[in-house]
Amino acid sequence: MIEEKKENLDWDFRIEANNDPLNVGFSQVWKYRDLLMLFVKRDIVTVYKQTILGPLWFFIQPILTTITFMFIFGNLAGISTDGVPQILFYLSGITIWNYFNETLIQTSKTFTENAPIFGKVYFPRLVLPLSKVISNLLKFGIQFGLFVITLLVYYFLGKDVYPNIYILLTPLLLLLMGGLGLGFGLISSALTTKYRDLTFLIAFGVQLLMYATPVIYPMSSISDKYQMYIWLNPLTSIVESFKYAYLGSGVLDWFWLSYSCVFTLILLIVGAITFNRIEKSFVDTV
């Protein structure tokens, strides 16, 4: 009996069915950090291979969206931008929204898109969604650069923009945006493996969510009756704080910002546990 125990201690790891759902395996992810970075590199590099404009596409997309928004929401629908120049108003919203949007959409495809790899090789599955968070952060950085340049131009032209000290909140805002995108993405990736129907819902749902977030309209244009519901959306306070910090318009509400922090934390925990549960049986159900 004692001898048997001794032998058991000697193994490096054990493969078995009933693993602890809370054991997400961050130590494994750390071991595979090189792979994580290589996936990030792959995501960035392959986007502009064999294109003429190359990385310029990272700029073109937000510019075109901004122009579209200016035309449709600004001019046709006549939605106010709280006195902020339209370009800056939409560009700021799109820049931060895109980070969330891309992270969520891409992480939600983790299992369905990588099934061929997952079916052949073991590595901590969490590496893939995490790599999406990072590669999208880099893409955000590029688009953010575009936004900052535009902002500076307007600032020196003396337009109505008031960047302020709360710019220092940017890392926290990004962390929250990435966390929410990852959290929602992890949960939907886990659910779509079994019920493919959800793929359609997610694309649609994210679009709806954008309209429930003050991306194309300022918080001030919402009547008091509905303000509460918009604030309940954890993305609202992030987008508003971002706009407030860089443009000086919008609302920086500490209560709702802390609400977003707590929400993100809980979402990430739930996401990690769901993901962890699914990654083990996924190969058999996909």
Place this chain on the structure above:
Amino acid sequence: MRPVIKVENVSKLYRLGEIGTGTISHDINRWWAKMRGKEDPFSQIGSENDRSVNDGSDYAWALKDINFEVAQGDVLGIIGRNGAGKSTLLKILSRVTLPTKGGINVKGRVASLLEVGTGFHPELTGKENIFLNGAILGMTKAEIKRKFDEIVDFAGIAKYVDTPVKRYSSGMYVRLAFAVAAHLDSEILIMDEVLAVGDAEFQKKCLGKMGDVSRNEGRTILFVSHNMASVKSLCTQGIVLHNGQYAFEGTTHDAVNFYQQNSNLNQFVNFSLDSEDILGNANIKILEFKVEALTGDYISVSSGVAFECTFYNEKVGINLDVTFELVNSEEVKIFHHAALISKDRDSKRGLYKVKGHLSPYILNAGQYKFNIIFGENQRYVLFKESEVVGFDIANESMGSNTETLPGVLRPNISYEIDFQK
């Protein structure tokens, strides 16, 4: 040597049919059973994985109660027919999927090669793909850097390292993929039939590399194949799986032998004269029919085939003949050959034994079946039976080529080469 892998009661349940419809109801059922502290209601019905029998169950055990150990430095071949559970076992060992029951203890780093070039991205260059693929297989960046030149060298693609792999020829692609895999530093290497790729020359190089590594560095290798020739040339130990169950463990030699004799084919039939289901009729009763290697322990291209039929004859005073028909797995008749038992109408009541043999290097590797026909005066059929016994001829490498060659025959031809300028 100490064991580095210990497989304990590993079982794997698979759901048959289409997944999607009915999954919600099954999930709810399962959850309800769990709430009441009962066992998964779907894991009980699954029966032995014999796919020819449909027992109506939606679940089947792809593996059932597998136990074995692998010692350090062993090169273990896992053999079995299609669907025997080989690939499932490899998938569990490589942690791609988990067992439904049981567990496996592992000592050391495991690299698995269920496929070469996993994660290769067509747009990335050879160099970028070496790093990506290496990292996917579990190497760190520093390790890959250290082995980079060696890998490029091994694959022989030095000129193309900065070209996207989509521009590679399929041969180059495979060589590169394999080169990365061959330079893995893990203590345990798990391989599916990846050796079935690439040209013969390169295969030989890979086999050589694998063999070197296990001999010199004490690496443990698990290798799945139904190619007996490569199992024999690479492995030291073998286990045989049959319908998801563990059937045999021993030296490669014995395992290959066991596999041939206990495959779905009956290499041997034996009846007692008074048994009810005896093969035969009022005229002829077959007591025994066996197929063996003419030389050596198991049937291969070079062993030749000996067959022997013992039967009881009731017809007295006729010209009795026995015809042996050999059919291959594509239902092609290889031959139809008769043995005259009695020529002058002098057949007797009693036991006859007919032996025949095929010399080495006639038949190609593959599966064969014997049909047997008993005739009277070479005109009337006394008794006939199809597929009485079956057997497998193992392949043997032809030069550097370990693959089964095409064709029905596998003759030994000596060539004379003449050259004139």
